[in-house]
Amino acid sequence: MSDQEDFRDRARAAMVAMRQVFPATPLSRNDHLSDKYGADIWLKREDLSPVRSYKLRGAFNAMRRADGARLFVCASAGNHAQGVAYMCRHFGVDGVIFMPVTTPQQKIQKTRIFGGDHIEIRLIGDYFDDTLAEAKAFCAEAGGHFLAPFDDEDVILGQASIGAEIEAEMPGGADLIVLPVGGGGLAAGIRSYFGPDQGLKFVEPAGGMSLAAAVEAGQPVTLNKVDSFVDGAAVARIGEQPWARLAGIAAGDVLAAPEDRICITMLEMLNIEGVVLEPAGALSVDALAPLAQEIRGKRVICITSGGNFDFERLPEVKERAQRHGGVKKYLILRLPQRPGALKEFLNLLGPDDDIARFEYLKKSARNFGSVLIGIEAREAADFDALFDRLGAHGFTYRDITHDTILAEFLI
Missing domain, CATH: 3.30.70.260 (ACT domain)
Known part of the structure; x- marks a missing residue:
């Protein structure tokens, strides 16, 4: 059995196990986007998972394979935290969740709701990488099991279950899958599941292009500065394990999404489609504009990765959209x-x-x-x-x- 076949089998097994906890997210055609771009546009609605993001998948798969651990520790800007909290309650274990001080209140409150008495939240650091360092130090001291948000093989496999669902729901496949990139767990999972013949575009916020920097350097590098607006994908360094599965992708397949343009996409999806997307969740849809000529007449799947949007940020989103437009x-x-x-x-x-x-x-x-x-x-x-x-x-x-x-x- 080849490495890819083994990976696909394990991802399918993770998908089957997940059905005990939550149903498959919808894969639905979007008429508005299809008409706008003259293409067959489908959305894989990870924003409709129980925690409104795909991070639930990686957390579930990593925790179910954690060999009886009873204390889990993670660092997250929000969505991974919610997935871990949800699964701590599901498995009946304890969790300590570290979140940046800048995390939107909506995500903090939802994390508390999902985890209940099984979790403790600690707000530390202005940027994710500072939060991550504190979480790892605590985990080592407390003897917990660290749940990485993306730099973990079991997490990558959990995210790859999205690919297994796409394959099951759309047997004919798609010409192109457009997906967001933060730390690289989702991107690595999807690329590993479908293999090199599947057309893929990787979208990063312009203020945090750690994958593009790694492609240029031939190895992961740490960005000097990260714009935190797209908080679900504002990562200064691509994960080592995701990079091992992403190395070799073409630089032209990594796209930049300007933060202000993302705001226009968020408002368009909200006002026209009634779809609530957080900035990171809008990355794949936002990338359709620069891909307009390339995708005409083709079947395209956009992974809408999250919908945990704090509506207190709506005036800022509107302001940035108006200025960019x-x-x-x-x-x-x-x-x-x-x-x-x-x-x-x-x-x-x-x-x-x-x-x-x-x-x-x-x-x-x-x-x-x-x-x-x-x-x-x-x-x-x-x-x-x-x-x-x-x-x-x-x-x-x-x-x-x-x-x-x-x-x-x-x-």
Whole structure:
């Protein structure tokens, strides 16, 4: 028996065992995305698992093979924590779960609900890698069994059960499977299950491309900085065991998803389809836009990996989506300090332009003042006409919408 055949058999066995705990997640065609891209788009809805993410699978498989361990320890930005908590209660064992301080409250609260009296949550570290180090140190001291979120063969096998379900539900297969990448457990499982002949695209948040860095270097490397917005996939270093199964993939098969563009995808899926996706869960759908030409006329499966979205973050998601889509801009306007100047400026706005923010910053000279102004337009092209009118009437301004430093202080 080849290594791949053995892996596939073990993944199928894990899938069968899981049916004692939760049903297979739906694999359903999405008409909206299919029409939009002229393709046959299917979603593997891991956001509809009992803990609203695929992490339940790896936790289940690793815990059932843990040789009678009674104390489990893990580190997680949220979804792995919920999977471990759920399974601690299922197996009747204790768990200590370390989570970054920056983890959304929604994920922390759900972890408590799933684990109940069987778990303890410790919030430590601003970034996942700091949390991971603390969890491992505690586990060694307490003599627990550490459940890695992705760098573990049993976890990888558990995530590979998604591939077994896809195979069972879609015997004809798909031309392309698009999947998110954080630490690499899911990606390694799917690639190992289907083998080199299956078309795969791996999607990472632009602010945390640890797989792309590993492909370029030929080995895992640690990123100097990670954007934590896509908290379910913001990992500074791809796992060693996942990398062993991912080595050799083409650089062109690893895609970057800008964080602000992901926000547009999240809102589109929420407003049009009623599908709630967290940032990491939207990665595969977001990648369809740059793949539009390549996927036309083909059957594509997107793995929507999680739906644990804290709706307190919705204003931020909307703000980032508007700015990325070009329909909201922030300007520093040099406004003359004379009667009628403000009215003159307001009269230059288009009929669909809306002032979302207006704040005097300071008087830069006796006759002028600096104003921070936020404007929302119906179409991005509306700003071209507005800027032409401002210039024609002698108004001086600076567009700071994408000026990272100024935006952090002023917006």
